[in-house]
Amino acid sequence: MKVFNNINELKSVLATHRLEGKKIALVPTMGALHQGHASLVRKAAAENDIVVVSVFVNPTQFNDKNDLKKYPRTLEADCELLEREGADIVFSPSVDEMYPEEDKRQFSFPPLDTVMEGIFRPGHFNGVCQVVSKLFMIADPDKAYFGEKDFQQLAIIREMVRKMGFKLEIVGCPIIREMDGLALSSRNALLSAEERKTALNISKTLFESVDYSKTHTLRETKGFVESSIAAVDGLKLEYFEIVDGNTLQSLEEWQNSSYIVGCITVFCGSVRLIDNIKYRG
Numbered sequence: 001m002k003v004f005n006n007i008n009e010l011k012s013v014l015a016t017h018r019l020e021g022k023k024i025a026l027v028p029t030m031g032a033l034h035q036g037h038a039s040l041v042r043k044a045a046a047e048n049d050i051v052v053v054s055v056f057v058n059p060t061q062f063n064d065k066n067d068l069k070k071y072p073r074t075l076e077a078d079c080e081l082l083e084r085e086g087a088d089i090v091f092s093p094s095v096d097e098m099y100p101e102e103d104k105r106q107f108s109f110p111p112l113d114t115v116m117e118g119i120f121r122p123g124h125f126n127g128v129c130q131v132v133s134k135l136f137m138i139a140d141p142d143k144a145y146f147g148e149k150d151f152q153q154l155a156i157i158r159e160m161v162r163k164m165g166f167k168l169e170i171v172g173c174p175i176i177r178e179m180d181g182l183a184l185s186s187r188n189a190l191l192s193a194e195e196r197k198t199a200l201n202i203s204k205t206l207f208e209s210v211d212y213s214k215t216h217t218l219r220e221t222k223g224f225v226e227s228s229i230a231a232v233d234g235l236k237l238e239y240f241e242i243v244d245g246n247t248l249q250s251l252e253e254w255q256n257s258s259y260i261v262g263c264i265t266v267f268c269g270s271v272r273l274i275d276n277i278k279y280r281g
């Protein structure tokens with residue numbers, strides 16, 4: 001496995017692989033890697049010849065500077081995991097390498113980016129699209145792999161690829177959970193042992209809501225999740241929306257869509273956690 005910090009060096013190695021007819025996969029990450037990322041890398045390795053994993057904490061997608069400062073950075077451990085999981089190339093550029101000048105490009109994909117995270121993290125998806133489109137231009141992959149935990153991000157990246165005409169396939173991969181249900185996230189590393197126990201109520205409530213939804217209306221199910229989270233000391237709900245899985249617009253009735261997902265964001269202490277659950281489709 002080779003580690004590159006320089007865009008031109010990476011491009012030139014990938015150009016050689018491409019000339020040899022190799023299929024190239026890109027797995028964009030911000031590091032602090034866990035088994036969720038490992039599952040993306042394994043799938044990418046099974047489906048392609050060369051797996052490039054980018055490890056870059058992208059400043060333009062953090063609307064909260066303190067969040068950017070706190071974001072865990074563990075490059076050495078990340079490289080060990082990536083080597084074990086079969087990555088061929090790690091791309092770990094500096095901020096200056098990725099942004100030699102301010103990226104003034106504006107991305108907007110309404111109505112996908114005007115709801116949920118789009119409301120609570122203004123500018124976040126613009127930053128995600130800035131960095132992901134740059135990574136696509138640098139690596140020019142055949143396929144790129146993203147987790148379904150960031151459900152809205154995945155929908156927006158698919159839309160960006162479609163609208164901007166990138167010639168690559170986006171592969172969405174299922175959420176990986178701990179044995180007790182907690183969705184894997186780099187931010188889990190910021191939870192104390194006590195907070196981690198409290199955070200378990202998020203996935204527990206979502207799982208219970210799937211059963212509940214079988215005998216209750218969509219509104220009642222939304223209320224069930226909201227009141228269950230509100231009842232837990234140490235959790236603060238930012239939003240819970242039950243949306244159409246394609247348009248991400250909130251639904252009023254179960255019969256209004258055949259693909260329905262519940263998306264939640266909760267603060268556990270000061271750590272912002274997101275999760276989602278499929279009700280239909």
Ligand code: PAF
Nearest residue numbers: 028029030058128131150
């Ligand atoms: O999902 C993430 O980790 C990031 O948003 C991504 C896609 C790597 C862009 O920085």
